[in-house]
Amino acid sequence: MMTQYIARSSRIASRLLEGEMIVVSAEDSALFSLNEIATAIWLAADGRTPLREIVEQRVCAVYEVDPETALRDAEELVRGLCAHGILLTSDRPFPEAV
Amino acid sequence: MLPGSALPAIQVILDIGDLPIGLRTADSGFAGMLQARYAGFVTPGVRPAAEFDIELVSPETMSPDDDLRVTTVAGRWTFERGDFRAEFDPAVRRGHIRQSASPYAIDSVLRIVHTLLLAGTGGFLLHAASGMRNGRALLFAGQSGAGKTTIASLAPNDVTLFSDEVSYVRRLPEGYRSYGTPFTGELAKPGANRSAPVGALYLLVKGGANRIEPVGPAEAVRRLLENILFFARESSPVVQLLQTACEFVSQVSVYRLTFLPDARVWEMIV
Numbered sequence: 001m002m003t004q005y006i007a008r009s010s011r012i013a014s015r016l017l018e019g020e021m022i023v024v025s026a027e028d029s030a031l032f033s034l035n036e037i038a039t040a041i042w043l044a045a046d047g048r049t050p051l052r053e054i055v056e057q058r059v060c061a062v063y064e065v066d067p068e069t070a071l072r073d074a075e076e077l078v079r080g081l082c083a084h085g086i087l088l089t090s091d092r093p094f095p096e097a098v
Numbered sequence: 099m100l101p102g103s104a105l106p107a108i109q110v111i112l113d114i115g116d117l118p119i120g121l122r123t124a125d126s127g128f129a130g131m132l133q134a135r136y137a138g139f140v141t142p143g144v145r146p147a148a149e150f151d152i153e154l155v156s157p158e159t160m161s162p163d164d165d166l167r168v169t170t171v172a173g174r175w176t177f178e179r180g181d182f183r184a185e186f187d188p189a190v191r192r193g194h195i196r197q198s199a200s201p202y203a204i205d206s207v208l209r210i211v212h213t214l215l216l217a218g219t220g221g222f223l224l225h226a227a228s229g230m231r232n233g234r235a236l237l238f239a240g241q242s243g244a245g246k247t248t249i250a251s252l253a254p255n256d257v258t259l260f261s262d263e264v265s266y267v268r269r270l271p272e273g274y275r276s277y278g279t280p281f282t283g284e285l286a287k288p289g290a291n292r293s294a295p296v297g298a299l300y301l302l303v304k305g306g307a308n309r310i311e312p313v314g315p316a317e318a319v320r321r322l323l324e325n326i327l328f329f330a331r332e333s334s335p336v337v338q339l340l341q342t343a344c345e346f347v348s349q350v351s352v353y354r355l356t357f358l359p360d361a362r363v364w365e366m367i368v
Contacts, residue, residue: 013340015340015344017316
């Protein structure tokens with residue numbers, strides 16, 4: 001299976017408030033609100049850590065969840081955030097990792 | 099005189115939010131329309147913080163269906179829609195507006211100009227009704243249909259209406275201050291040219307009973323962001339916008355106001 005890396009777009013503004021990540025896109029001023037687990041993944045999106053590892057360390061180690069289910073959910077989340085341009089994905093580490 | 103015009107320009111200065119903007123036109127009919135439409139906000143003799151020359155063109159030369167676009171190139175702003183095209187150089191605070199004689203075009207331009215001028219100072223225009231009661235400004239935010247006009251129309255006599263549609267908020271050293279605006283909604287009644295410190299922000303929800311509940315910072319910031327007028331498409335203003343919303347919420351009490359379309363709701367609002 002291909003290794004997937006994720007990084008936050010530089011064209012956003014974000015702020016963590018009461019465990020909820022608020023993200024505003026500079027592309028279209030769209031507003032996103034991430035729940036606790038999505039926030040954990042978002043914060044770990046450093047462009048160097050594979051998504052699978054992020055899920056293991058930030059999700060499975062904290063919440064009682066089956067690793068494959070967690071990874072599937074995380075991939076769906078990543079697809080959604082990438083579609084809005086606020087998260088970037090690659091099959092190799094990002095050269096200028098955040 | 100306006101560039102390319104043989105006629106002397108008439109300048110109408112509109113002081114909205116303590117930010118006077120001079121509008122110069124060679125068309126006396128258009129100048130008269132500005133003076134009538136913004137009557138409470140016309141302040142001759144004040145030094146404008148920004149000036150615009152207005153060039154009126156035939157509506158046939160415009161593309162009325164074009165959506166609004168705001169761009170910044172080399173520090174100069176350009177904002178255009180089907181019924182206007184405006185440029186503004188914030189360095190010299192001068193600009194040019196090419197528009198049909200429609201009052202809606204100049205109204206939109208003014209909203210955009212104020213939004214852009216306020217953005218760098220922590221202030222903003224908000225989709226909100228507002229009014230002053232007991233020396234404090236009260237903001238009632240919500241998108242179309244949330245009840246802004248309703249809450250404004252139910253306001254008792256001791257409330258000075260600031261707007262039923264777009265509210266004006268500035269960040270001053272002593273705190274946030276809201277100003278009346280001539281920007282009207284369905285009520286079609288300009289606000290009073292007055293101002294007051296912001297006392298509270300109410301997020302409007304129509305419901306089966308009148309109820310006020312405090313709102314946590316995350317929801318408050320989300321809802322505030324949904325209602326702030328914002329036009330930029332760049333990273334830096336977006337970062338600033340989020341900072342502005344967070345700062346406002348840290349200083350101003352935010353409540354969810356669920357209400358019936360009934361004047362008794364104002365008994366809960368002090």
